[in-house]
Amino acid sequence: MMGSGSERKGPGRRPRGWAVGDISPQPAGRGSFATLEQTTMLVRVLSLLVLAALTLAHPFAHAAEILEHERYSLDNGLDVILHVDRRLPLIALNLGYHVGTMHDGEHPGLAHLVEHLMFRGTRHLDDGEYNLLLFRAAALHTNASTHVDHTAYTTLIPSNQLPLALWLESDRMAHLLPAISPAKVAEEIQTTTDEWEVRVQSERHGLARQMMWSTLFAPGHPFHPIDPTAIDRLRPEHVTVFVERYHGPANATLVLAGDLPEDVHQQIEHAFGHRSGGTPPPVSTDLVHLPTAEQRIVQPSELSTTPAVAIAWPTPGLYEPGDADADVLMATLNAGHLEAMVEQEQPDTFLAIRCRQISQLGQSLFVIAAEGTPESTPEIMLDAIDAALTRLRDRALTPEEIRRARTRFATRTLRGLQRIDARAQRIQSYVAVGRDPSWFHEDLARYDRVDADSVADFVRQQLVPQRRVVVLSPAARDDK
Amino acid sequence: MRWSRRNVLAGLGAAPILACAASNERRPPRTPTEIQVRLPPVVEQQRAEGPRVLVIEDHSLPLVSLVLALPAGYRHEPLGQEGVATLAASMVLEGIAGGDRINLLAQYGDLGGTPSANAGASLLTLHCTVQRDQAPQALRLMARTLLESTLDPETLERIRRELRGWFAVNRGEPSAVTGLGLLAGAFDLHPSVAALGYGTPQTLDQLDREAVRTYLQTHLRLDDAVFLLSGDLSESEAGQWVDAASQGWRQRPRYMRSPTIPLAPAWCSSPGPRCHRPSSPSAAREPPSVIPTSPPSRWPPR
Numbered sequence: 001m002m003g004s005g006s007e008r009k010g011p012g013r014r015p016r017g018w019a020v021g022d023i024s025p026q027p028a029g030r031g032s033f034a035t036l037e038q039t040t041m042l043v044r045v046l047s048l049l050v051l052a053a054l055t056l057a058h059p060f061a062h063a064a065e066i067l068e069h070e071r072y073s074l075d076n077g078l079d080v081i082l083h084v085d086r087r088l089p090l091i092a093l094n095l096g097y098h099v100g101t102m103h104d105g106e107h108p109g110l111a112h113l114v115e116h117l118m119f120r121g122t123r124h125l126d127d128g129e130y131n132l133l134l135f136r137a138a139a140l141h142t143n144a145s146t147h148v149d150h151t152a153y154t155t156l157i158p159s160n161q162l163p164l165a166l167w168l169e170s171d172r173m174a175h176l177l178p179a180i181s182p183a184k185v186a187e188e189i190q191t192t193t194d195e196w197e198v199r200v201q202s203e204r205h206g207l208a209r210q211m212m213w214s215t216l217f218a219p220g221h222p223f224h225p226i227d228p229t230a231i232d233r234l235r236p237e238h239v240t241v242f243v244e245r246y247h248g249p250a251n252a253t254l255v256l257a258g259d260l261p262e263d264v265h266q267q268i269e270h271a272f273g274h275r276s277g278g279t280p281p282p283v284s285t286d287l288v289h290l291p292t293a294e295q296r297i298v299q300p301s302e303l304s305t306t307p308a309v310a311i312a313w314p315t316p317g318l319y320e321p322g323d324a325d326a327d328v329l330m331a332t333l334n335a336g337h338l339e340a341m342v343e344q345e346q347p348d349t350f351l352a353i354r355c356r357q358i359s360q361l362g363q364s365l366f367v368i369a370a371e372g373t374p375e376s377t378p379e380i381m382l383d384a385i386d387a388a389l390t391r392l393r394d395r396a397l398t399p400e401e402i403r404r405a406r407t408r409f410a411t412r413t414l415r416g417l418q419r420i421d422a423r424a425q426r427i428q429s430y431v432a433v434g435r436d437p438s439w440f441h442e443d444l445a446r447y448d449r450v451d452a453d454s455v456a457d458f459v460r461q462q463l464v465p466q467r468r469v470v471v472l473s474p475a476a477r478d479d480k
Numbered sequence: 481m482r483w484s485r486r487n488v489l490a491g492l493g494a495a496p497i498l499a500c501a502a503s504n505e506r507r508p509p510r511t512p513t514e515i516q517v518r519l520p521p522v523v524e525q526q527r528a529e530g531p532r533v534l535v536i537e538d539h540s541l542p543l544v545s546l547v548l549a550l551p552a553g554y555r556h557e558p559l560g561q562e563g564v565a566t567l568a569a570s571m572v573l574e575g576i577a578g579g580d581r582i583n584l585l586a587q588y589g590d591l592g593g594t595p596s597a598n599a600g601a602s603l604l605t606l607h608c609t610v611q612r613d614q615a616p617q618a619l620r621l622m623a624r625t626l627l628e629s630t631l632d633p634e635t636l637e638r639i640r641r642e643l644r645g646w647f648a649v650n651r652g653e654p655s656a657v658t659g660l661g662l663l664a665g666a667f668d669l670h671p672s673v674a675a676l677g678y679g680t681p682q683t684l685d686q687l688d689r690e691a692v693r694t695y696l697q698t699h700l701r702l703d704d705a706v707f708l709l710s711g712d713l714s715e716s717e718a719g720q721w722v723d724a725a726s727q728g729w730r731q732r733p734r735y736m737r738s739p740t741i742p743l744a745p746a747w748c749s750s751p752g753p754r755c756h757r758p759s760s761p762s763a764a765r766e767p768p769s770v771i772p773t774s775p776p777s778r779w780p781p782r
Contacts, residue, residue, distance in 0.1 A: 066540070066541060085540065087520070087538065087540060088517075088518070089515065089516050089517060089518060124505075124506050124507070125508075133508060137511060138515060158515045158516075159516075160511060160512045160514075160515070160516070161511045161512075163509040163511055164508055164509055164511045167508045167509055168508065171508075335585075335589060336582060336585075400590075404586065404589040404590055404592075405589075407589075407590070407591070407592035407611075408589055408592050408593075408594065410592065410611070411543070411592035411593065411609070411610060411611055414541050414542065414543050414611065415543060415609055417541060418541060418543070
């Protein structure tokens with residue numbers, strides 16, 4: 001029986017992470033019969049304690065149970081997290097290597113390139129066979145994603161297909177390199193460059209966004225954006241070094257969520273127990289970069305017939321103090337408030353305006369992005385946004401509006417955990433920043449501490465003019 | 481190493497084991513081809529006031545998903561009023577008595593929910609997911625949303641403009657033109673079904689607020705309504721919440737309705753998009769077989 005944070009001690013498994021206290025019954029004291037008065041008093045005190053506990057209980061009192069899990073390590077260092085959810089006969093597999101774009105070093109784009117190559121065959125599987133076998137096993141959502149701090153490989157399978165999914169992941173953990181050829185590397189360099197084209201070059205405001213990131217994070221910073229020239233310089237030998245160094249059980253976390261079989265531990269040991277290797281990348285300590293003066297850039301769009309403005313501020317990193325305030329501010333403003341405020345300042349100027357808190361390890365960004373009518377200009381739009389920000393610093397948002405956004409945010413967070421693959425992903429993202437899955441309760445509780453004052457403080461302290469980067473994008477000229 | 485009899489025998493004995501291990505390393509394991517499916521049990525109640533209640537208990541999250549459904553999909557549209565169901569669904573969230581859209585959404589926002597309305601082939605539905613503590617209030621608000629909708633004329637014009645724009649875009653889409661033509665011509669379907677619920681530019685121009693109001697009122701009958709509640713609730717709670725939401729929802733006189741239109745031609749063995757001729761060649765390629773099993777008594781099972 002797997003319990004919340006329970007620790008299994010058996011051959012090949014070393015307990016780690018958090019642990020709840022011993023819940024085994026305490027041995028009764030010999031000859032300690034309580035009197036009737038003592039018993040009555042005890043019952044009263046206990047009743048009061050229970051009442052107090054219920055009154056003070058967090059609204060998500062059983063939030064800790066939502067990501068109830070077991071965590072342990074194999075002897076080779078593979079971190080394993082199991083979350084049982086028997087609603088459907090499915091299992092979400094999420095294998096995360098603790099290496100991401102921030103570890104590319106002198107080879108920007110390398111982590112993403114390796115992610116692509118992981119689907120191109122192994123010593124034992126032909127190119128494309130990985131996907132084919134999972135497809136035949138009725139798997140869904142087979143994919144991978146490269147993040148700043150980790151790379152996750154995911155699939156959703158019928159529970160009786162777990163041995164196959166584990167074998168496939170174990171196989172490519174150990175036997176990827178013999179299948180890597182210069183031709184495959186060249187093809188995937190082209191594919192990742194194509195992805196950049198789609199995401200940046202072909203997006204109406206993609207280049208403006210790229211410019212915003214480049215200005216905030218100079219070359220050499222782990223968050224400096226990647227461009228096709230850097231991708232084109234990647235070579236097979238870079239892939240070899242990367243995979244040999246980072247792809248091994250000692251640098252990976254396997255999350256399984258869903259209808260786990262009784263012998264899941266044996267299956268994992270059988271698939272991964274004989275693997276070895278994997279070195280955690282060096283810890284980046286210098287992620288915080290705070291500009292000291294406003295930087296304003298004009299980046300005309302070649303694709304958009306409407307003007308646009310993007311403003312970005314560096315904000316506290318993921319889960320740091322201030323991160324939850326930024327989330328609530330975003331939810332409040334996006335519920336129509338920001339639109340109403342700028343409309344009041346400059347009627348019929350804006351087509352759309354949204355804000356976003358991009359939370360990431362060490363250093364987040366708060367971004368306001370707006371698109372104007374063809375008749376407006378980026379400068380007029382910026383004036384209206386600045387006027388709205390001044391009102392926000394003066395506590396323009398009411399406690400009711402903040403409370404509403406907070407409730408909606410909490411509901412949305414819970415809704416995001418309805419699917420088991422979303423639960424596996426949430427667990428993996430906690431692990432990636434050094435948190436335990438049981439931290440979910442504390443994660444939700446952060447939002448309870450947000451109020452109108454703390455949000456106004458956040459705006460006053462973080463969204464200041466001297467720290468921001470402003471990208472003004474005049475509309476493309478219509479030469480026809 | 482000495483070639484003793486014992487060593488040779490040990491080597492011969494170990495060889496198959498090592499070969500087997502190497503084989504396991506090279507080849508993926510065989511897994512079953514059948515998939516066991518356990519569907520959550522659905523409990524149905526018929527309340528005294530008339531509505532049907534369908535309940536799925538799922539206590540894995542402190543959430544309840546609420547759906548209020550009326551048999552007022554586009555197959556129920558009167559002749560010549562194709563598109564009225566979609567218009568009605570688009571307008572119910574535009575404000576209720578005493579407040580506009582912003583005010584209505586703020587009321588849902590207070591409960592942590594974001595509502596949505598949709599007109600499908602058979603049903604007009606209002607949907608909202610909230611935390612369980614807010615579910616009774618949310619259900620009451622959903623009933624009020626349908627009963628007290630203001631059906632603002634200006635909003636009607638805006639939505640009509642958007643739908644016209646949609647038609648204009650689709651006129652340039654070869655696949656849409658082919659699809660609609662195929663439905664209308666080859667299948668000989670009713671115009672409202674062939675238009676997939678959006679009506680036609682002609683019918684859309686003719687629809688007015690009164691037509692939408694009459695359509696809604698015709699179908700806003702408590703004894704026709706279906707409440708679908710799933711999530712962190714019990715059967716008894718579902719009944720109580722529905723009864724509370726139904727208060728003030730007086731039975732209305734039964735209006736004359738249009739006949740319900742069949743969704744598919746008579747030769748179809750089953751209605752809807754899965755309809756196919758029995759001798760379809762695609763039947764030869766079957767997906768992995770699915771074995772339904774009886775549901776457990778509690779959901780999710782432990």
